[in-house]
Amino acid sequence: MKNIGLIAPLWDWNVKYPFKTITCYPPLGLAYVASYLEKHGFAVSILDRSAVFAQSHFSMNALNIKTVEWIRExxxxxxxxxxCTGEHGDALKVAAMVNRAFPHIPVVFGGPHVSALAxxxxxxxPIIDICVSGEGEISMLEICQSxxxxxxxGISFRKDGQIVNNPPRDVHKNIDDFAFPARHLLDMHFYTKRSTHLVPPLFIRGTDVISSRGCPYxxxxxxxxxxxxxxVRFQSVDLVIKELELLIDRYHIKALSFVDDMFATKKKRVKEICQxxxxxGIHKELKWACQLKADIVDKELLQALKEAGCVLVEYGFESGSQKVLDRANKKAHVSFYYSAAELSRKAGILFQANIIAGLPGETVEDAQMTLSFVKKVKPDWLVLSRFKPLPGSIFYNELIDAGRLSVDIWERLFILExxxxxxxxxxxxxxxxxxxHLHRHLFFIRSRKFIFNNFKCGIYHPRLIFYGVNRALNPKFKHLLYSIFR
Structure with a gap:
């Protein structure tokens, strides 16, 4: 029986902004791989460097020492x-660390970034020995089985000085075979601590769940x-319910978030889960959230979600400009967004608006339309992201073909803050x-409940108060404040 270690790297921006690691999400992808390996007789351990970093008072030196000690232990x-692309820098540091201290241990890379660029x-x-493209469970098992x-x-490797790319692996249709993720290998006390990040703006104890894989869009x-x-491949409804019951009984959670790419791809299945x-009686125990596409939302669906304990839905609005939405192939009209916001509010469900700033082709006028849109729909929670051309995406390929990107732009994507x-x-x-302008205005379009719960969260994690202030202040003062709070 081999001893297998799985490592979730630190996000590259966490080195510069360590307070972002205060609230971490469990590395469920690795936990699924670990579970599958355990079912086939392997001893597995998981190290999440983001969690260890936070628990080590944001000391990189302590983090690296603990990583080496974990490998040896x-x-x-x-x-x-x-x-992932945002973990690229730390993933390479880990590989170099292993190569230097334990040169006999092969290092296998996997994940979305690797799938695009193996x-x-x-x-x-050369510090990477094998790359796994696509889902990792079966490929990693076969590697461990020698x-x-x-x-x-689905893997790439070196042989006689040449890189060999094997044929891709077909997706595994029955994802019930992978249930459940090996949460017993994770520090679930750390991941389930109260915060506003899981089901915003509620300050509550919980975790996240994946009930399907893939997206139809x-x-x-x-x-x-x-x-x-x-x-899209779906976990059976009975297993979804069993996992929720397990999380309540074992970890005493009060909330959860379905982090499927799109939870309501099949309305009939969602209604069955809700029923x-x-x-x-789970709806009496849990408050929960999920992601929906605005153009599929209707009164009946939202009512079913509400009755089953859903308190927040997340919409990927991305922009308030129809031109920008069409350019991004969103297959949605801005009018659907206004309708979804109104229906959610009438159903008594909070909603989160996800916005991406700087999408290809976006003009100042488009950005102003987005600001106007958000002011009108008044979301209960807002997430504003900067566009980053992720390897494997259509925009990434287009921008490279147009000569606007170098192929290695991903090496700097998440440190260009x-x-x-x-x-x-x-x-x-x-x-x-x-x-x-967007950060200053959009991050403060909040309800009083949002401000109150973030204040409570700030009492537990004072650095989060700095994070909000940091977003709103003039950039000239940021470095000064950061040096004080660090």
Whole structure:
């Protein structure tokens, strides 16, 4: 029986802004891989460097020492490292650390970033031994079983100085085979502590759940298909309910978030889940949230969600400009957004608006339309993200083909906080000014309940107060404040 270690790296921006690691989400992707390996007789341990970083008082030196000690303690024989684009920098640091201190241990990379760039990563970084593209459960199992690398679908590796790319692995249709994630290998006390991040703006104890894999849509800014494939695969309703009951009984959670790419792809299934939640009395135990697409929302669906204990729905509005939405292939009309907001409010469900600033082709006028839109719909919670061209997305490929990006832009994507890469139709000066304007205005379009709960969260985690103030202040004062609070 081999000892397998799985590592979730630190997000690259956490090194510069460590207070963002105060509230972490469990690495469920690795937990699913770990569960599948355990079912086949392997001993597995998981290290989440974001959690350890927060628990080590944001000391990189302490984090790295604990990582080496963990590898030595569990006598690991294979190490798997998950890698999203935003974790790229720390993932490479981990690989270098392993290569330097434990050169006999093979390092396997996987995740969305790797699925998009496997050959390039192997070419550039000899510290990586194997890359897994697509879902990792079966490929990682076959690697751990010492199957010939040439016979394992969905991986890339080196042989005789050459990079070998095996045929892709078909997606596994029955995802019930992967249930449940190995949460017993995680510090669930840390992940379930009270915060406003799980079901905003509620200050509550909970965790997240994945009930399906994949998305039926093809938004040009999204790269999920490179890892999860096309289409959607669903966990059976009975297993979804069983997992909720397990989380309540074992971890005493009071809230959860379904983090499926799109929870209501099948309305009939969602209504069945809601009915069984009610039948089991789970709606009396849990408040929960999910993500919906605005153009599929109707009164009946929202009523079913409300009765089953759903208190918040998340909408990927992205922009208030129809031109920008069409350019991003959102397949939605702004009018649907206004309707979804109104229906949610009438149903008594809070709603979160997700906005992306700086999408390709966006002008100052488009950004102003987005600001106007948000002011009109008055979301209960708002998430404003800067557009980043993720490897594997349509926009990433388009921008490279147009000569606007270098192929290695991802090496800097998540550390360009003060001078973000500009892919919009605005000048750099206009873009920077608009970002500050949006942050200053949009982050304070909140209800009194939002402010109250964030104040409570700030009592437990004072650095979060600085994070909100930091977003609203003039950039000239940010470095001074950060040096004081650090």
């Amino acid at each position: 569990f006598q690991l024989e294979i190490i798997g490292v998950s890698c 050959p390039l990563l192997l070419e550039r970084y 199957k010939k690398l040439e016979d394992i679908r 093809n938004c040009y800014f999204c790269a999920s298909k490179v890892a999860l494939g096309k289409g 069984k939640i009610i039948n089991k 003060e001078n973000p890469f500009n892919c919009s139709a605005m000048s750099d000066e206009q873009y920077a000014r608009m970002l500050h």
